[in-house]
Amino acid sequence: MNDWEIEELVIEVAEYLEGYRPLVRSGHPAYLLGPADARLVVHPVWNQRGRIRVLGIYPDGSRGTLPDLRRHEITVTAARGAKFVAKRIERRLLPDYRRDLLACWERLATKATENGTRAEIVETLVELLPVASLTENGRQAVVRWRLGGASGSFAVHGDTTSTIEIHAADRELTERVAYAVQQRSM
Structure with missing residues (x-):
């Protein structure tokens, strides 16, 4: 044909x-x-x-x-x-x-919803830690930061799972980060 x-x-x-x-x-x-x-x-x-x-x-x-x-x-x-x-x-x-x-x-x-939620969480973290660097790929976003002697990273996978590492941070900074993440996940 x-x-x-x-x-x-x-x-x-x-x-x-x-x-x-x-x-x-x-x-x-x-x-x-x-x-x-x-x-x-x-x-x-x-x-x-x-x-x-x-x-x-x-x-x-x-x-x-x-x-x-x-x-x-x-x-x-x-x-x-x-x-x-x-x-x-x-x-x-x-x-x-x-x-x-x-x-x-x-x-x-x-997937679109997950990407939107991930973007919101990442935006909150970048606002909270303005000296942060952001790396993204199709599956996750990683925010790395250093503030004085404290440092850490946040790996946000999808819309529900995150890996958070905080090193040498005082209690106030740790609580601020935890509060910000909790507010965005609600």
């Missing part, structure tokens, strides 16, 4: 899939776009004339962030027509893909 035939098929299949619409652009793969940002990409199977591959796509970047997401794809004989292809997609691809797509969105929302 050539690109034009795939584009025509995708337009026709969208008529049979409730809530889906075609996205066809010259020089790009053909998509079926559906509810909850569902995206199905349609390609010809290069070594099987008349067959297409339909692949459920997750939101951009989520496969790298959530590598355990399952791959959802089917191959279908396109020659049997758009209604046949739509039925196969509805029966064989969409049930598991929809479930996993919803789980993906929930996990991405949880």
Whole structure:
């Protein structure tokens, strides 16, 4: 099948899939776009004339962030027509893909919440200890500080776990740090 035939098929299949619409652009793969940002990409199977591959796509970047997401794809004989292809997609691809797509969105929302909470805690620590240095990666933020003879570090993982080390600090500083962290975690 050539690109034009795939584009025509995708337009026709969208008529049979409730809530889906075609996205066809010259020089790009053909998509079926559906509810909850569902995206199905349609390609010809290069070594099987008349067959297409339909692949459920997750939101951009989520496969790298959530590598355990399952791959959802089917191959279908396109020659049997758009209604046949739509039925196969509805029966064989969409049930598991929809479930996993919803789980993906929930996990991405949880990650965003964790990142926001982590940012709030780090902001409090940096305000409390203005001579602090901050190192961040995708999984944690580490605040290192030195105040006179006292020093320490705070490693904030996700939104609920932190590792706090304080060396040679007096009681007042230790209590201020503990109070600030407690206030942000409430």
